[in-house]
Amino acid sequence: MSGTTDMILVDKDGKRIDGRMPEEHRAVKIEAGVLANADGSAYVEIGKNKVLAAVYGPRECHPRHLQDPTKAIIQCKYNMQTYSVSDRKRPGTDRRSVEISKITAEALEKVVLTELYPRASIDVYIEILQANAGTRCAGLTAASVALADAGIPMRDIIPSIAAGKADGHVLLDLNKEEDNFGQADVPLAIVPSTNEIVLLQMDGNMTRQEFDKAIELAVGGCHDLYKLQKEALLKRYGDGGDSDE
Amino acid sequence: MEKRSARPAREIVVPGDILDDSGAKAGDNTYTVDGKVYAAVLGVKNKNQYGVGVIPLGGRYMPKPGDMVIGMINDIGSSNWMVDIRAPYPAPLHVSEVPWKVEFGDTSRYLNVGNVVLLKVLSVDEGKKIQVTMNDSGLRRLEGGRLVEIPYVKVSRVIGKSGSMIQMIKSMTDCRIFIGENGIIWIDGDEKNAEVAARAIEMIGENAHKGSLTERVKEFIEKELPNAGEVGE
Numbered sequence: 001m002s003g004t005t006d007m008i009l010v011d012k013d014g015k016r017i018d019g020r021m022p023e024e025h026r027a028v029k030i031e032a033g034v035l036a037n038a039d040g041s042a043y044v045e046i047g048k049n050k051v052l053a054a055v056y057g058p059r060e061c062h063p064r065h066l067q068d069p070t071k072a073i074i075q076c077k078y079n080m081q082t083y084s085v086s087d088r089k090r091p092g093t094d095r096r097s098v099e100i101s102k103i104t105a106e107a108l109e110k111v112v113l114t115e116l117y118p119r120a121s122i123d124v125y126i127e128i129l130q131a132n133a134g135t136r137c138a139g140l141t142a143a144s145v146a147l148a149d150a151g152i153p154m155r156d157i158i159p160s161i162a163a164g165k166a167d168g169h170v171l172l173d174l175n176k177e178e179d180n181f182g183q184a185d186v187p188l189a190i191v192p193s194t195n196e197i198v199l200l201q202m203d204g205n206m207t208r209q210e211f212d213k214a215i216e217l218a219v220g221g222c223h224d225l226y227k228l229q230k231e232a233l234l235k236r237y238g239d240g241g242d243s244d245e
Numbered sequence: 246m247e248k249r250s251a252r253p254a255r256e257i258v259v260p261g262d263i264l265d266d267s268g269a270k271a272g273d274n275t276y277t278v279d280g281k282v283y284a285a286v287l288g289v290k291n292k293n294q295y296g297v298g299v300i301p302l303g304g305r306y307m308p309k310p311g312d313m314v315i316g317m318i319n320d321i322g323s324s325n326w327m328v329d330i331r332a333p334y335p336a337p338l339h340v341s342e343v344p345w346k347v348e349f350g351d352t353s354r355y356l357n358v359g360n361v362v363l364l365k366v367l368s369v370d371e372g373k374k375i376q377v378t379m380n381d382s383g384l385r386r387l388e389g390g391r392l393v394e395i396p397y398v399k400v401s402r403v404i405g406k407s408g409s410m411i412q413m414i415k416s417m418t419d420c421r422i423f424i425g426e427n428g429i430i431w432i433d434g435d436e437k438n439a440e441v442a443a444r445a446i447e448m449i450g451e452n453a454h455k456g457s458l459t460e461r462v463k464e465f466i467e468k469e470l471p472n473a474g475e476v477g478e
Contacts, residue, residue: 060334113285149287150303153274155261230259
């Protein structure tokens, strides 16, 4: 949304610079249980994005003043590695990562059955290893798989994907060029069983009609991702052969 | 074991999967919306006369009253000890719940940080405040031996059907073994035998979802300890 370019983001056949159609998302790879020392973990690749998520808990909440006597709290930390972008990212917390951590935690709170664990804390760590636009969605997608992998009771798994507008076309799952030189970016996360929206942001400008189209595309994309998330979790335990338990 | 494997193929469910929409009673690890029962955790669908539930494949141990657990003392107060039982919450062991007469402030003479104890969960209230006790037969401090940790959901596999698995390990390795409901297992025996028993249990923890576990464990122990086996039988 920042710069201008003479690059043709969507050609006259409706094809995008990476060869996708407007309503097509990037190639997705999801793997659950990749880390041995965390209670739950997941690795997600969406296009050139590479994201690792780890979950600890529920465990005793520190610092104590954050404890909630009625439910567990979710503490999320979104972090970009210095090598995740082409210019070295200055390490540490910045305003952007605080925001993403907050919205991710709030989205996850809507599905985790936090009331089962009063005074406890569930810690989610999201590491962006490689970024190519849409890392907050990839991070949330990975985090919810990691939570399920950690055996934490939750109502559903959250998939998340962005839609947006570039070259006047409404597109699903923007890549870096489309994000940088496009007109709008709308990250969305839903609860698939009810289609409730748990995360919605918008950056840029769109008409009402374009916005509705973008939401429609993103909801569709979320349902595609949801299938892959479920597959990843089943694969973790599915290929072990028959149990005699 | 044979009887169980005759059951229909197990079905793995993920959070949000519909388990039942025909009015079955909601069991463990489920939630209900509009009369439909959904899975709340990643696990195996379990339908029986009590309703439809999910047996979890992972997750944290949640104490239940009456559970036998093994814990490690990690803090000492003047009238209690704090025990780590691998639960999301700390478990205080009050001086009135130990078999000794302890003077106020004299707690460290009886149990110290790092000591391992065999306990029973006394109560868990709605605020998830845990109380544990050592006032029951067989509960005591565990001296010597070694600890093995496995996910608590795998404990039932280590015990086996009516104790078959653990009986086999005990008799083949001639070890004394205590299994905590929280997944901590204490093993004491001859150096080599205890090592084999520990590795056998770790093997169960890693391969719990695979079939014919008893035979595999038996093979493993026979390979490691060729002249063992008939000692305790």
